Amino acid sequence: MPEAAAAPLMEPAPPVWEELQRRAAGLIQDRTGMDLIGNVAARLNERVGARMVSLGSGAGGLEMAVARQSPGAQILCLDINPAALERGRRAAAAEGLALTFEEADLNRVELEPAAFDVVFCHASLHHVLELERLLGAIARALRPGGALIAVDVITRNGYRMWPDTKRVAAAIFATLPERYRLNHTAYLPEKRVDASIWDGDTRSAGMECLRSEAVLPLLQHYFETVWFVPYFSLCRRFFDTMYGPNYDLARPLDCAILEWIWQLDCHLLATGRLRPETFFGVFRNRGG
DSSP states (O other), rough: GGGGGGGGSOOOOOOOHHHHHHHHHHHHHHHSSSOHHHHHHHHTSHHHHHHEEEEETTTTHHHHHHHHHHHOEEEEEEEHHHHHHHHHHHHHHHOOOOOOEEETTTTTOOOTTTTTEEEEEEOOOOOOOOHHHHHHHHHEEEEEEEEEHHHHHEOOOOOOOOOOHHHHHHHHHHSGGGGGESSSSSTOOOOOEEOOOOOOGGGGGSTTTTTTHHHHHHHHHEEEEEEEEESSSSSSHHHHOOOOOOOOTTSSSHHHHHHHHHHHHHHHHHTTSSOEEEEEEEEEEEEE
16 A cells, blocks of 8 residues: 555554554545545646645655655645654655655644645644644635545544443453553553553643544534545554554464454444544535
8 A cells, every 4th residue: 555655754553553554544445445645646636736735744754655646746744843854854855756844833833825735634633732723724725626634533632532432442451361451652661561441641741632522523613524434443442552562463362353353343333333533534615
């Protein structure tokens, strides 16, 4: 998949989480006919001289994948981390890709009005406190027919679970052998075995999921939805960087646990019994 080419510029993830991301990409492909990068590139390729701004791009791994499929597009990458931007700047220059990297705080960023065919937000909106201000700026920045394409986390604020999700996840977690309950991230620099599934509030330690439960309602308020693909009602809680390193895809039991939780996740989402914790969406200005 195109996202794989971006791997060197992305944060490392356990193999089990990469497998779940592959499956999520399949859901996007099945629903929209294209993967994430394809959805972005297709819109840029509709117009000569198309422009895209990526908000919270990090080092720009995904944006470089877009640029490879849309060589005529101009892509501006904005992020608050200057070291990540410099890594991306060097990597893009080495390939001759038309990406520009600039430092910006998404809570205060000013976007040029009617300047962009695509605004891309990959796992960035849940870090933003001033969501209303930013989404208003995005709406003004889109050209007629332009699109906001987003992938993000929509847990409760502070990365806490929705109550129904917590009840199901806690019951599953209680059945798991100790080696699957080793927590790799919550107690750094230590690793500890959790008696119950972790559901702490990340807002006390930084910007993680400051207003994550407001992301989707505000998107739906400011924009019309073109595509919405929800996923991960449970999988994020078992297989991301917190507990994911406990799983080895070469072990049959680990694969069986992954498959069972994935299938249960899909069923509970499809039947509306649990809310998604992640989504892919394409949005446009109202009346646009």
